[in-house]
Amino acid sequence: MKNLQNLPIGKSSFESIRENNDLYVDKTQHIFNLVSQGMYYFLSRPRRFGKSLTISTLRCLFQGKKELFKGLWIDENTDWEWKEHPVILLDFNGISHDTPENLKISLQRSLEKSAELYNLISDAPLLKNQFKELIISLNKKTGMPVVILIDEYDKPIIDHLGKGEKALETAKANRDILKSFFGVIKEGEVSDVLRFVFITGVSKFSRISIFSELNNLKDLTMTEDYADMLGCTQKELETCFAPYFSGFAQKQKMTEPDLLEKLRQHYNGYRFSVRDARVYNPFSILNAVDEKNFNNYWFETGTPTFLVNLLHENNWYLPSIENMEATEALFSVYEIERLQPEAILFQTGYVTIKDIDEGLYTFDYPNREVKTSFSENLFYSYFRGQKDVSRFILLSKYLRLGDMETFIEIMKGIYASIPYTIESKRDEAYFHTIFYLMVSASGIDARSEILTCKGRIDLVIEFSDKLYIIEFKCNQTAKAGIEQIRQKGYAEPYRQTGKKIILMGINFDTEKRNISEWKTEEI
Incomplete structure (x- = not known):
């Protein structure tokens, strides 16, 4: 298998993979269902999830490149007619959008390049008119309905979020340009000559803000039939x-x-x-x-800086990310003017659906890669360049060995290094957040805010042979933490694991801004 980072330049990703790789996960059954059952589609997925490859596959399909699909599901199980259609591909990864003016200019240039591929020249003065003229002219010249593929439509918006008021105004202006531009696709004269429209992006802005004029898009983002179209089962x-x-x-x-x-x-x-x-x-x-x-x-x-900033601005209780709850209306779309952390965390791929109960969605980190890395990123965001906090990586080692003295000493050293000026309210939630981020970033299997029939366990840390049940206290005693674990039976659900169970109480002193006492008991 050749490294996908070093494929030949000048070809679409689908062509390169088919010609230069011996590994390909066949998703053409989904592709066939799309092109044979509908016409206007939208799909959002996190970055690096295969959106561009899907666009590339659709492009090759509608260009009639049958040889590239040899041996794949669509070739062996359908009677697809391999006819060549004119294809307009707009990839916003390569379209300038630092200013609204440059977005318009770059879009116009992209349309001109599409026209040049078919030896067409556009002299329309306005962006919308140029787009409309290109679509109609392609249909007249080829005699075939036109295919429109738009990749990462939202990049001119999300690249400006979390960078101050001036950048926010740029995002809003770019949004208005896109809203007007995409509206061309719905116009009667244009829609009559279209074969297929497919739009992708990371974020899902509401129809009102972006696609109000293109209200016939079928949103595949949370459609059951296409849940595994991108990604690998x-x-x-x-x-x-x-x-x-x-x-x-x-x-x-x-x-x-x-x-x-x-x-x-x-x-x-x-x-x-x-x-x-x-x-x-x-x-x-x-x-x-x-x-x-x-x-x-x-x-x-890459991690969006605006997401980390948004969590801080909202004083988000970070341990609650693991059991975040929201209705679909709260996390499925977001608006520039009122960004919701739930929506951004889900759409950017930092949390995923864990469970659904009567319309209430529960979320969690999708896997260890995301949890460990995101926790580390958030952890460092609390220290703003402090260089002496990297010892957190050793926490996993000492907990695994049961060396609690060294584990606590490292914890104390990190708490002590937090500049007083950047601390938020020094309560149990603050100390719990830092503790949780430290152990999660070290790669430990740590679960926070675990609900039981008698309360919520502050933290459970699990290894192959042992697990720690931890209760935090503030300006009390470590013994009080142990007593709460026992009184509420927090250990009961874990007795059948056969693992050694260690109860741990940790008390924080708000004046000393650190751990003042800790205690363990083994059961």
């Missing part, structure tokens, strides 16, 4: 990637079943609909198999 992993497991397991010095379980924990877990169809992040799993290693591939490609 467990079955696809175990079949398509099977030839690579032996070498991977050998390098990692583990059995193949253990390798599969570790891959699942690190990269699987994304859920996008009521149907519980979990998928792997394709970018991470491809890179992990290619390099035969476990790294945070997806997270390393």
